[in-house]
Amino acid sequence: MQASKIIIKRLGYEKAKxxxxxxxxxxxxxxxxxxxxxxxxxxxxxxxxxxxxxGDNLFQFESWLVDLEDCIRHANDAEIEANRRLDCEAKEVL
Structure with a gap:
């Protein structure tokens, strides 16, 4: 993975992708x-x-969620494996 990181750093994300x-x-x-x-x-x-x-549901990012980026985060590897959110530290909506 180290070689990939170097390529991303040197070329930028889009070109490396x-x-x-x-x-x-x-x-x-x-x-x-x-x-x-x-x-x-x-x-x-x-x-x-x-x-x-x-709730603790995982879902896949879709383009229409762009306006909700402040309300979502990437699931980590453990959450993907468990098929649910593992933390309980969600923001309270006022």
Whole structure:
């Protein structure tokens, strides 16, 4: 994954994505980790709601969710494996 990170850093995300996508899990994982660290989403990313009372369901990011980016976060690997949100620290909506 280290080589993928170097490629992303040198080329930028979009160019590295074209080069790395579909070459294997290691490269796809590096692209996902970059999105997680930089707070942006792509269609198909597993996300969870951060709103209070929203439940513990995971769902895949869709383009129409762009307006709700402040209310979602990437699901981590453990949550994807468990198929649910694992924390209970959701934001309360006023």
């Amino acid at each position: 074209v080069m790395l996508q579909g070459l294997g899990n290691e490269h796809d994982a590096a692209l996902l980790e970059y999105r997680r660290q930089n707070g942006f989403f792509e269609v198909g990313d597993w996300v969870v709601s951060t709103l209070y009372g929203s």
